[in-house]
Amino acid sequence: MSTVSRAAAIRVEDLWFAYPDGTEVLRGVALALEPGERVALLGPNGAGKTTLVLHLNGILTPSRGRVVVGETTVDDAHLREVRRRVGLVFQDADDQLFMPTVWRDVAFGPANFGVEGEELEHRVAAALQAVGAAHLAQRPPHHLSGGEKRRVAIATVLAMEPEVIVLDEPTSSLDPAGRRELADVLSRLTQTVLLVTHDLPFALELCPRSLILNHGRVVADGATWELLADAELMAANRLELPFGLDPTRARPPA
Amino acid sequence: MSGTHLHVLHVHGHSPVHRLAPEVKVVAMLAFVVGVVATPREALWAFAIHAFFLVAVISFAELPFGFVFRRMMIEVPFVAFAVALPFLGGGPRIEVAGVLVSLEGLWGAWNILAKGTLGVGASVVLVATTEIPEILRGLDRLRVPRLLTSVAGFMIRYIEVLASELRRTRTAMASRGHDARWLWQVGPLAASAGALFVRSYERGERVYQAMLSRGYDGTMPQLDERRARGTEWAAALGLPLTTWMVALLAIVGS
Known part of the structure; x- marks a missing residue:
């Protein structure tokens, strides 16, 4: 563990977690993201991806190991701080958007952290602007399209001005145009981003680096194109390239 | 939708x-x-x-x-x-x-x-x-207890999500030949209400996690605009x- 940099934006050290029924989901996960890095977290269903995500801002408490955000260990004393600094975008946008209007939903996070008045207005406007959803502010979330919901869900997190943004399966249930708009939004983010996804072309396009999680451990960590080009590694982890995708074409020029 | x-x-x-x-x-x-x-x-x-x-x-x-x-x-x-x-x-x-x-x-x-x-x-x-x-x-502004208005807000927000889940269940039943038109045919639909309850409960959990992730501490923030x-x-x-x-x-x- 001494190999990871001190300045990591978020660092997971030997994380173990079992659900109350005894199912062991995480068995010693270790990873570190550099500030500003965009990293994909890949892995088959049931690998523990969502469980890991819920540890990153202290929703779940590990049975062993720890998560460190910047210099701060995620524990009860720092929950609020950590939740402001690490924004989670949940898989189902209907879970994330619970307020009666988009504006109020985006305002919910910063308002909880004591932002109010003009500063709040400004935060909400900037967050909606960043995802191209300024015109949706007064709409009720349940009448947005799938793509709009997803982008607004990201705005709800951006409004807290987090350092790390974690997205759980952001492309699921998006149509190709919605997926394209999402990619545009994500590629403009300057924060550290962890992108949990099954969508390998999406990971290849947006994330220079990827991690593969399987059986509760990080089993591979490297350049996305290299991992995807490793047929043996892919097969061993139930990952499957879409027909016609050649990851070596994404190899950066030497 | x-x-x-x-x-x-x-x-x-x-x-x-x-x-x-x-x-x-x-x-x-x-x-x-x-x-x-x-x-x-x-x-x-x-x-x-x-x-x-x-x-x-x-x-x-x-x-x-x-x-x-x-x-x-x-x-x-x-x-x-x-x-x-x-x-x-x-x-x-x-x-x-x-x-x-x-x-x-x-x-x-x-x-x-x-x-x-x-x-x-x-x-x-x-x-x-x-x-x-x-x-x-x-x-809210008339000082009706925040608890009541937020419960009403959640109900209004999710009633359509639930209704569309119920609609999908009915469609799935109709596709397999059960098209309930009369009261005495309501059995299978009633049984699916149980499943709907469990799903709603799980959604409630996820929404709560999403709220916690954005700093919810038990009281809804005051978001007055005008x-x-x-x-x-x-x-x-x-x-x-x-x-x-x-x-x-x-x-x-x-």
Whole structure:
């Protein structure tokens, strides 16, 4: 563990977690993201991806190991701080958007952290602007399209001005145009981003680096194109390239 | 997703009534109803004035009368009982169209019908000119306990998500040959209600996690955008105050 940099934006050290029924989901996960890095977290269903995500801002408490955000260990004393600094975008946008209007939903996070008045207005406007959803502010979330919901869900997190943004399966249930708009939004983010996804072309396009999680451990960590080009590694982890995708074409020029 | 507008009761518009602050409208509506209810049932002239005011507001709000009339039909089950009163009531009887009916019962029926209709009419005007999130916001500002308004808000937010889950279940059943049309065929649908309950419970958990992730600490943040101006209060409360005066005159005169 001494190999990871001190300045990591978020660092997971030997994380173990079992659900109350005894199912062991995480068995010693270790990873570190550099500030500003965009990293994909890949892995088959049931690998523990969502469980890991819920540890990153202290929703779940590990049975062993720890998560460190910047210099701060995620524990009860720092929950609020950590939740402001690490924004989670949940898989189902209907879970994330619970307020009666988009504006109020985006305002919910910063308002909880004591932002109010003009500063709040400004935060909400900037967050909606960043995802191209300024015109949706007064709409009720349940009448947005799938793509709009997803982008607004990201705005709800951006409004807290987090350092790390974690997205759980952001492309699921998006149509190709919605997926394209999402990619545009994500590629403009300057924060550290962890992108949990099954969508390998999406990971290849947006994330220079990827991690593969399987059986509760990080089993591979490297350049996305290299991992995807490793047929043996892919097969061993139930990952499957879409027909016609050649990851070596994404190899950066030497 | 179904429905293009927020809710079926709402009529989109920009009339002065639409633009009034929601808390003002809620108070004006309640005050109007109180005035109507306080009016003695024998003061027919007073009810004529109340009805005139209601009709005036409807036309001022540019609401189609047919729409308001159809929406007011919701009171039918509630006042059906009133129809029976003239036949069941005791006391002196009079002949109406060849049928002997109780005078007391007749007044009772008139009382329920007139007050019910005016009350429902006023509520229809309120919801037709005010989006539901706005009404909730109005209630918030009127110091209705935040717990109640947020429970109502969650219900309104998720009722459509639940309804569409139920719709999908029904479609799946119909696709496999079970098309329930009669009450005695309701068995499988009732069983699926159990599954729906579990799914709703799980969604509740996920929504709560999403709330925690954005710093929720047990109280909904105060997110006020615009407060009602004094002139708005004055304009909107003029009508119910007149209603009270009319009611007072009717009480004194009877």
